[in-house]
Amino acid sequence: MERLAQWIKESSKCVVFTGAGMSTESGLPDFRSQTGLWRGQDPMKLASTHALAHNREDFADFYRMRIEGLLACEPHRGHYILADWEQRGWVRGLITQNVDGYHQRAGSQSVAQLHGTLSVVRCLRCGAEYPCRKYLEEKGTSCACGGFLRPGVVLFGESLPQSALERAEAWTDEADLFLVLGSSLQVSPANWFPQRAKERGARLVIVNRDPTPLDSWAEQI
Numbered sequence: 001m002e003r004l005a006q007w008i009k010e011s012s013k014c015v016v017f018t019g020a021g022m023s024t025e026s027g028l029p030d031f032r033s034q035t036g037l038w039r040g041q042d043p044m045k046l047a048s049t050h051a052l053a054h055n056r057e058d059f060a061d062f063y064r065m066r067i068e069g070l071l072a073c074e075p076h077r078g079h080y081i082l083a084d085w086e087q088r089g090w091v092r093g094l095i096t097q098n099v100d101g102y103h104q105r106a107g108s109q110s111v112a113q114l115h116g117t118l119s120v121v122r123c124l125r126c127g128a129e130y131p132c133r134k135y136l137e138e139k140g141t142s143c144a145c146g147g148f149l150r151p152g153v154v155l156f157g158e159s160l161p162q163s164a165l166e167r168a169e170a171w172t173d174e175a176d177l178f179l180v181l182g183s184s185l186q187v188s189p190a191n192w193f194p195q196r197a198k199e200r201g202a203r204l205v206i207v208n209r210d211p212t213p214l215d216s217w218a219e220q221i
Helices: 002-010 049-054 056-072 077-087 102-106 132-136 162-174 192-199
Strands: 014-018 091-096 111-113 116-123 129-131 149-153 177-181 203-207
Touching: 002 177, 002 203, 014 077, 014 162, 014 192, 049 056, 056 116, 056 132, 056 149, 077 091, 077 102, 091 162, 111 162, 116 132, 129 132, 132 149, 162 192, 177 192, 192 203
Parallel strands: 014 091, 014 177, 091 111, 177 203
Antiparallel strands: 116 129, 116 149
């Protein structure tokens, strides 16, 4: 780890990529581990555009559960360390698959949220946004206009936000060090960004509990 610490201090354009494993220390579950959210579940029945259109009761119950977990937990020390690195000029940008908003709560400013945010819910009819805790109220899925409220996350069947993708791509192309924290790297574009950074000459470092498909691409530390 001393080698990694030196690389971070020497880097002028370090990019950090975080996945669900980054927030498990806060108490939030990941998705694909033995105890993850998708174990024994079909995400298409709970977190998809189809569920939003045709299975709203289970859809809302699933996201109430996630919002309850989000509000019950807090950013951990690792989130604050990344924010400090950014303030010191050691981190150019932070790309995250996470929707918990903990990076921003810890003080990170340059964050590209590939999968949106669970911090707000918005109306399908008028577009009004509310803090996510509204979902926990009685009739919390109803907007003042009568429309249905949905979380501000990217559902299965939706495209990723273009602005976040563009920021992430620009940072990746500039990176001299690309650090992956807590991502299985099993889906695109999660596995696309580290590959692109490596191909463009950046050092690639992966820190994850389980093996990833890109471990052979990474530096040994």
